[in-house]
Amino acid sequence: MAASSIKHCLAGDVPAGSTVTVQGWVRTRRDSKAGFSFLTVSDGSCFDPIQVVARAELDNYASEIQKLSPGCSVRCTGELVESRGRGQAFEIQADSVEVMGWVEDPDTYPIQPKQHSFEFLRDVGHLRPRTNTFGAVTRVRNAAAHAIHRFFHERGYYWINTPIITGSDAEGAGNMFRVSTLDMANLPRTDAGDIDFGKDFFGRETFLTVSGQLNVEAYCLSMSNVYTFGPTFRAENSNTTRHLAEFWMVEPEVAFADLDDLANLAETFLKYVFEAVLAECPDDMAFFAQRIEPTAIERLESVIKAPFVRVDYAEAIEILQASGKTFEYSPEWGLDLQTEHERYLTEVHFKAPVIVLNYPTEIKAFYMRLSDDERTVAAMDVLAPGIGEIIGGAQREERLDVLERRMDELGLDKEGYDWYIDLRRYGTVPHAGFGLGFERLVSYITGMSNIRDAIPYPRVPGRADF
Amino acid sequence: MAASSIKHCLAGDVPAGSTVTVQGWVRTRRDSKAGFSFLTVSDGSCFDPIQVVARAELDNYASEIQKLSPGCSVRCTGELVESRGRGQAFEIQADSVEVMGWVEDPDTYPIQPKQHSFEFLRDVGHLRPRTNTFGAVTRVRNAAAHAIHRFFHERGYYWINTPIITGSDAEGAGNMFRVSTLDMANLPRTDAGDIDFGKDFFGRETFLTVSGQLNVEAYCLSMSNVYTFGPTFRAENSNTTRHLAEFWMVEPEVAFADLDDLANLAETFLKYVFEAVLAECPDDMAFFAQRIEPTAIERLESVIKAPFVRVDYAEAIEILQASGKTFEYSPEWGLDLQTEHERYLTEVHFKAPVIVLNYPTEIKAFYMRLSDDERTVAAMDVLAPGIGEIIGGAQREERLDVLERRMDELGLDKEGYDWYIDLRRYGTVPHAGFGLGFERLVSYITGMSNIRDAIPYPRVPGRADF
Numbered sequence: 001m002a003a004s005s006i007k008h009c010l011a012g013d014v015p016a017g018s019t020v021t022v023q024g025w026v027r028t029r030r031d032s033k034a035g036f037s038f039l040t041v042s043d044g045s046c047f048d049p050i051q052v053v054a055r056a057e058l059d060n061y062a063s064e065i066q067k068l069s070p071g072c073s074v075r076c077t078g079e080l081v082e083s084r085g086r087g088q089a090f091e092i093q094a095d096s097v098e099v100m101g102w103v104e105d106p107d108t109y110p111i112q113p114k115q116h117s118f119e120f121l122r123d124v125g126h127l128r129p130r131t132n133t134f135g136a137v138t139r140v141r142n143a144a145a146h147a148i149h150r151f152f153h154e155r156g157y158y159w160i161n162t163p164i165i166t167g168s169d170a171e172g173a174g175n176m177f178r179v180s181t182l183d184m185a186n187l188p189r190t191d192a193g194d195i196d197f198g199k200d201f202f203g204r205e206t207f208l209t210v211s212g213q214l215n216v217e218a219y220c221l222s223m224s225n226v227y228t229f230g231p232t233f234r235a236e237n238s239n240t241t242r243h244l245a246e247f248w249m250v251e252p253e254v255a256f257a258d259l260d261d262l263a264n265l266a267e268t269f270l271k272y273v274f275e276a277v278l279a280e281c282p283d284d285m286a287f288f289a290q291r292i293e294p295t296a297i298e299r300l301e302s303v304i305k306a307p308f309v310r311v312d313y314a315e316a317i318e319i320l321q322a323s324g325k326t327f328e329y330s331p332e333w334g335l336d337l338q339t340e341h342e343r344y345l346t347e348v349h350f351k352a353p354v355i356v357l358n359y360p361t362e363i364k365a366f367y368m369r370l371s372d373d374e375r376t377v378a379a380m381d382v383l384a385p386g387i388g389e390i391i392g393g394a395q396r397e398e399r400l401d402v403l404e405r406r407m408d409e410l411g412l413d414k415e416g417y418d419w420y421i422d423l424r425r426y427g428t429v430p431h432a433g434f435g436l437g438f439e440r441l442v443s444y445i446t447g448m449s450n451i452r453d454a455i456p457y458p459r460v461p462g463r464a465d466f
Numbered sequence: 467m468a469a470s471s472i473k474h475c476l477a478g479d480v481p482a483g484s485t486v487t488v489q490g491w492v493r494t495r496r497d498s499k500a501g502f503s504f505l506t507v508s509d510g511s512c513f514d515p516i517q518v519v520a521r522a523e524l525d526n527y528a529s530e531i532q533k534l535s536p537g538c539s540v541r542c543t544g545e546l547v548e549s550r551g552r553g554q555a556f557e558i559q560a561d562s563v564e565v566m567g568w569v570e571d572p573d574t575y576p577i578q579p580k581q582h583s584f585e586f587l588r589d590v591g592h593l594r595p596r597t598n599t600f601g602a603v604t605r606v607r608n609a610a611a612h613a614i615h616r617f618f619h620e621r622g623y624y625w626i627n628t629p630i631i632t633g634s635d636a637e638g639a640g641n642m643f644r645v646s647t648l649d650m651a652n653l654p655r656t657d658a659g660d661i662d663f664g665k666d667f668f669g670r671e672t673f674l675t676v677s678g679q680l681n682v683e684a685y686c687l688s689m690s691n692v693y694t695f696g697p698t699f700r701a702e703n704s705n706t707t708r709h710l711a712e713f714w715m716v717e718p719e720v721a722f723a724d725l726d727d728l729a730n731l732a733e734t735f736l737k738y739v740f741e742a743v744l745a746e747c748p749d750d751m752a753f754f755a756q757r758i759e760p761t762a763i764e765r766l767e768s769v770i771k772a773p774f775v776r777v778d779y780a781e782a783i784e785i786l787q788a789s790g791k792t793f794e795y796s797p798e799w800g801l802d803l804q805t806e807h808e809r810y811l812t813e814v815h816f817k818a819p820v821i822v823l824n825y826p827t828e829i830k831a832f833y834m835r836l837s838d839d840e841r842t843v844a845a846m847d848v849l850a851p852g853i854g855e856i857i858g859g860a861q862r863e864e865r866l867d868v869l870e871r872r873m874d875e876l877g878l879d880k881e882g883y884d885w886y887i888d889l890r891r892y893g894t895v896p897h898a899g900f901g902l903g904f905e906r907l908v909s910y911i912t913g914m915s916n917i918r919d920a921i922p923y924p925r926v927p928g929r930a931d932f
Binding site for chain 2 (some may be wrong): 071129164203215223400
């Protein structure tokens with residue numbers, strides 16, 4: 001018979017009294033003196049494993065069932081009955097327990113039914129989704145990702161896959177990974193002795209993208225509402241708990257929109273995603289609140305309920321300066337806000353999510369729209385309690401002459417951006433977009449403070465996959 | 467007032483008689499002798515532009531409206547009325563036409579209201595989504611991508627983002643892009659004189675992934691039903707119309723599944739995606755059928771209706787040999803099927819989509835499940851009329867001893883796969899998965915035969931972005 005997911009069995013979607021088959025991995029086995037074994041079996045479909053009661057009368061009771069250990073895979077068939085014990089509503093009275101895969105050496109199986117440190121689990125990344133914590137992270141991450149796609153799809157935004165391998169650097173910064181097929185042991189040289197990237201795969205030097213924004217602007221200026229959701233890369237050797245070399249970014253870009261429209265979009269977006277996760281993953285979120293971050297649910301609920309405060313960067317600096325608080329970095333007009341400043345604004349001063357608007361021109365990128373007095377650009381950051389900046393965005397400079405002047409002032413090579421500039425020649429319109437680091441969002445939702453625990457594969461320098 | 471999407475205006479979602487604002491780019495302008503101008507305006511939300519009727523009484527009629535040319539951006543407000551002309555149901559009687567952005571030199575604007583060659587449009591990739599064809603490709607691609615996510619989400623599959631930068635090669639083949647931050651002009655060397663990848667970003671040699679399959683198997687063996695949908699890379703210098711260096715792949719992986727289950731999943735999946743595109747993009751698909759590929763709609767409909775034929779590879783070879791047809795490559799047991807063979811099977815012999823099962827061991831990868839007589843592995847290809855192979859998949863070798871023996875026979879370095887082998891030690895289960903090239907799918911759906919026209923950015927060797 002076809003197997004049922006444990007989620008459906010536990011949720012009451014399958015009528016009590018039916019015969020069901022479930023398949024999964026043993027979490028625990030407990031033998032009762034009365035001649036039973038209690039197995040808990042998980043298939044990843046929901047937070048809880050299901051309890052399977054195996055009677056001593058089963059053919060393979062002594063030969064197999066009593067030898068089951070955590071991690072063994074089983075296929076259990078029996079009657080789904082209302083559970084008499086505490087906790088779960090349903091359990092299975094097994095008619096058969098088929099062992100599909102043993103654990104070679106139960107004593108060295110890394111995922112024992114006890115608490116493991118996250119650091120240890122990063123070293124057994126291929127098995128850590130079998131734990132409560134990383135099963136929950138996987139389900140929440142999935143729910144958030146689908147909510148993001150749904151949010152934009154429902155509003156008529158097109159998902160655009162911007163190039164991963166790129167010839168340009170969206171931020172004008174360095175710290176990019178080079179992509180090459182040149183034989184490094186035997187590099188081709190030009191007559192001048194330089195490396196001849198003309199012989200490389202794309203006939204030029206290429207890198208991994210740091211952002212899809214510039215590319216997606218082209219689609220925005222044809223299709224109006226678009227977004228990217230794909231991997232981006234930063235070769236920053238900041239081995240902190242907050243940065244990744246490879247991470248997924250969500251970048252909507254909206255035509256005929258200004259900074260106010262963008263702030264409204266960001267607020268609606270965050271609330272939508274948080275609501276979806278709370279609705280779809282209540283058990284997982286309850287686990288995070290109980291074991292990882294006590295405020296995990298509350299803080300999402302408060303972001304959902306609270307109107308986001310809008311405040312000008314200049315006013316934010318005044319608030320910080322008047323706070324009487326001693327910061328590690330002194331707040332001053334012209335300097336970027338630090339996390340300590342952001343958290344003071346949202347957690348102490350406003351006690352609500354805050355959108356800071358109109359940052360000084362010098363600390364922001366060339367593509368952000370210049371204000372009339374040219375001291376500020378139409379940039380915004382969305383700050384959330386408990387983390388600080390979670391979204392950054394800007395209205396783009398849509399005026400050809402201003403964009404070219406800004407690029408000249410910053411000494412940027414306009415040739416590499418010819419198509420980007422070109423967009424301003426042909427029916428340019430106001431447009432705006434933001435960027436959200438997906439792993440940072442997952443880290444915020446789950447309370448998993450080390451961002452390496454918000455990705456499926458705990459990549460760290462020195463170990464690319466697991 | 468808030469703008470309406472042209473899609474909503476044309477679909478009758480906005481009541482006739484309302485005052486609406488639309489924003490977009492001018493496709494055409496025609497001046498009537500009776501003192502009107504007819505503009506067609508597109509915002510990308512649907513295939514058709516909307517007609518805007520501008521009266522000579524408007525303030526800026528002579529100064530601006532009569533100077534509008536294709537590509538200019540406008541904001542038009544007026545009454546939405548039922549159209550008297552043929553074609554569309556609604557048009558706008560404008561009370562105002564605000565010009566937001568001019569076209570610098572109308573004569574050199576690349577997207578004129580005439581037919582352009584696809585080759586020409588690849589050279590102006592940043593503007594080609596303003597054409598009928600690439601607007602339609604964008605909407606169909608988006609609809610297909612969302613249908614893929616929805617299909618798996620509805621069935622309880624988790625979306626797993628597998629690593630893009632990887633230390634291993636999933637296919638045991640070469641042709642990978644190297645990812646590095648080493649200074650190529652000044653490469654670090656080991657004492658032996660080799661390049662010292664220990665000094666590279668990840669402390670080892672790393673590449674762009676060719677497939678997320680091996681990684682996603684780890685999640686499959688914890689969470690049961692999972693899939694990847696992300697970019698993959700092949701540094702193959704086959705500059706054909708069918709291959710890309712960077713493309714998106716869909717890779718579901720299902721625990722407790724065998725090859726039959728996988729074939730059923732692939733059939734259900736393809737039908738679901740095609741149904742969604744036909745339902746969501748009827749105008750775009752009508753355009754493809756009219757202008758690009760006459761059978762575009764029919765062939766999707768026939769795939770949806772037809773039960774897919776299952777045939778053993780051995781039988782497929784016999785059918786080909788008995789066909790009496792002269793092929794460029796002679797069909798023979800032990801050789802891979804060529805496109806000509808695949809198309810004969812699906813278009814001529816069976817006149818239906820075909821799933822070929824159980825390929826010879828020697829032509830398939832090490833991770834595919836060996837049959838009892840060891841001559842074949844549990845691999846499958848799904849063949850669609852008009853294109854040939856569209857999906858390739860396999861049941862995986864879940865038996866530790868067989869997998870290790872196969873890797874030894876093929877001379878693979880087991881150390882790089884330690885975690886992959888490890889999965890077979892800890893509650894291994896039968897599992898199976900397939901891979902689908904997303905651009906190939908879009909190319910098939912739209913009939914855009916050059917795969918460079920199925921990607922948002924027409925990347926070609928020598929030009930990484932546009």
